[in-house]
Amino acid sequence: MTPLMSDITVNGETITAALIASEAQNHPAPRSKPGMPWMAAARALAFRALLLQKARSMGLVPEPRQVAEGQYETDEEALIRQVLDVALDPAEPSQQDLRAAYEAAPDRWRAPTLYEAAHILFPVRPGDGAALATASTAAGAVLAELQRDPRGFERLAREHSACSSRDNGGRLGQLISGDTVPEFETVLDELAEGSITPEPVLTRYGLHIIRLDARAEGAILPFEAVAPRIREMLEKAAWARAGREFMAELAREAEVTGITLVAA
Known part of the structure; x- marks a missing residue:
């Protein structure tokens, strides 16, 4: 079993125990599982390192965007977004996909x-x-x-x-x-x-x-009225699936010590 409170490495890049401990404060800590925040923080930092390494290998230059009034992405946040923009290209849902999602749970689309x-x-x-x-x-x-x-x-x-x-x-x-x-x-x-x-x-x-x-109780809305909402829902789901698959692929190809990123 990998011990907690130790450094980890991702393709030779060290992520220190001190940095993991600092990040762990941003993750929930169930009483029955005191080690969960540490593991979650370590994985989050490891995947962040993988994305930034990928950005460097792709020769990307950070182009920060404004995320709120007077607030911009950091260079690292911009690089991670840019990597995902390039790497993820999920298929657009078809009209048949939209119709199937509507008919599978019509009660979901009530007024x-x-x-x-x-x-x-x-x-x-x-x-x-x-x-x-x-x-x-x-x-x-x-x-x-x-x-x-x-x-x-x-x-x-x-x-x-x-x-x-x-x-x-x-x-x-x-x-x-x-x-x-x-x-x-x-x-x-x-x-x-x-x-x-x-x-x-x-x-x-x-x-x-x-x-x-x-x-x-609101009436079930017609398909035409909710099709844009269904499309947005399916697009977000497809993007999330593509993101998980991309991150799993990066993890499989990486040399990582101190933590397991991909289940055996």
């Missing part, structure tokens, strides 16, 4: 679902355990009152909600898919129309008591 909902918000900053406990007590008391008299929702929203919608009795108006955070929208998809959540719902904004007034 947005429409919702009419109301909520009562008890704000909590992420990670603030004391505030969460306080909000849970307050939300529980309001929810208990709603369970006795659901018709009191608007009054309770005006009295307790920290959202500006309180002035409208908690009503959020008409929402479409994507208007709310995923954890909130998941509840909107699961609630029966006219019902109130049996427990407060935690999102990044705090605890919510949610009432769903109406839901209208």
Whole structure:
């Protein structure tokens, strides 16, 4: 087994343990697998070295592009992009490919679902355990009152909600898919129309008591309307496959010590 915390080499080029340790800070560290960030960092740096070596062998000169206002690629980032631009040439998806992707999962191409909902918000900053406990007590008391008299929702929203919608009795108006955070929208998809959540719902904004007034699932869109989106999806998938194959080929042809880049 290759030991952690050691230098690796890629075609004779050394990548030091110190550099790998620095890069490892950018990779997740599951408690059960403390060595995972190190291995991920080592592989990332090894593949970066392979791409830059390939750029040099191709005689490429860096041509940095602007990636944001006042921000440009580094020379190394530009070289890696240029290598991939030259090396990757996946086939364009055909009209038949587009049609097959559409027919394989037509539900994927629906118009947005429409919702009419109301909520009562008890704000909590992420990670603030004391505030969460306080909000849970307050939300529980309001929810208990709603369970006795659901018709009191608007009054309770005006009295307790920290959202500006309180002035409208908690009503959020008409929402479409994507208007709310995923954890909130998941509840909107699961609630029966006219019902109130049996427990407060935690999102990044705090605890919510949610009432769903109406839901209208979007119709499946015609193929012609979504063909450009399907083409973009297939092009991205093809580019990703081509990239993986190209990197695997570089790894197979390389002399690497200290880490395994290609499975046996």
